[in-house]
Amino acid sequence: MSPALRDKLHHRVKAARAKDALRRFEYRQRNHAGGVWFRLRRLLSQAATAWAIGEEDAQRLLGEGVRPRRAGLEIEPPIRIFPVSEERLHALAERRPLETRLSAELLTARHLALVLWPQERADDPAD
Amino acid sequence: MVVDSEVPNLLEPDALSTLVVSQDVDLAVRVDRARDVKRRLSDLEGFRPSSEEPSVWLPESAELLEVNFLGLDPNTRDTSDSYVIDDPDFPLMVFGLLSLMKPGRPVEIEGLSVPVPRVAGLLLEKLATERTGEKGDRDLLVALGLLLVAKPEDLDELDATYRGLSPDLRHTVRSNLTILAGLEGRLGMPDPGPHRVAIASLRRRLEATGGTE
Secondary structure, X not given: OOHXXXXXXXXXXXXXXXHHHHXXXXXXXXXXXXXXXXXXXXXXXXXXXEEEEOHHHHHHHHHOOOOOOHHHHOOOOOOEEEEEOHHHHHOOOOXXXXXXXXXXXXXXXXXXEEEEOOXXXXXXXXX | XXXXXXXXXXXXXXXXXXOOOOOEEEEEEEXXXXXHHHHHHHHOOOEEXXXXXXXEEEEOOOOOOEEEEEEEOOOOOOOOOEEEEOOOOOOEEEEHHHHHOOEOOOEEEOXXXXXXXXXXXXXXXXXXXXXXXXXXXHHHXXXXXXXXXXXXXXXXXXXXXXXXXXXXXXXXXXXXXXXXXXXXXXXXXXXXXXXXXXXXXHHHHHHHHHOOO
């Protein structure tokens, strides 16, 4: 094996180790701002459907004691993300369906309602 | 043992190969058997070693795929470590995560027995690898293809192996599942949309057994 090829292999190992170091760093950041995207994605993965809702509906949900999930409040500008039941969703006046993925459309909404899969907890301590 | 994205293609009925994946084949060689494989390389017909890429063998006809040899160390203690076997004729990059793969039942194709890993280890390796960009997305869609063929016992095995990973690797697995749940479908690849329930179910299971830290 030529020295150039040997260097290439060692360079790749170095790159792989750097990637591992970065992964460990990001893991340490998971409970801070650096981990918010994971928590937002996780929240969306818990949802069967996602909806942009209006200001009045958001106030109504707050008034009914529905707490917005933490992950949405940690980005700027914050998004109030409410876990709701199907029944509660249908009672909301202004709702627009969104794809359940991080998208420009979803991130520009100020208030979201998520209908979670039945097995998910609305008050998830991991959020 | 064939590893990487071609495996789900081989696992399809009659190795139908409907997934559009990278145009090479990764072959994992156990590091303690590397010398035996090296000895047999001269028997390989239709391939020549690349002068630019160590451990890559190039096909001499368009009907064959490029072969990339990788090292698998079944005794590794650190699944996140990588190292080089600096052999002048048969160099290998050894990736710790490959050690998650255990030999499965070989796929028989036209009289040829093709060694493939068990679904659980391959799926876990795909999910535990940090991935970015278009290739990363496609790799996760391959993981979805594996999830869809996984049997309950495969998921039990995955769960058990997952528990033995370091916390940061477990987090990567869960993180990749959240990315997968939000991916758009691509032509020739499984669409996550109709399978978000299965993806969420696996994430919940791993959170339940391995924690959310």
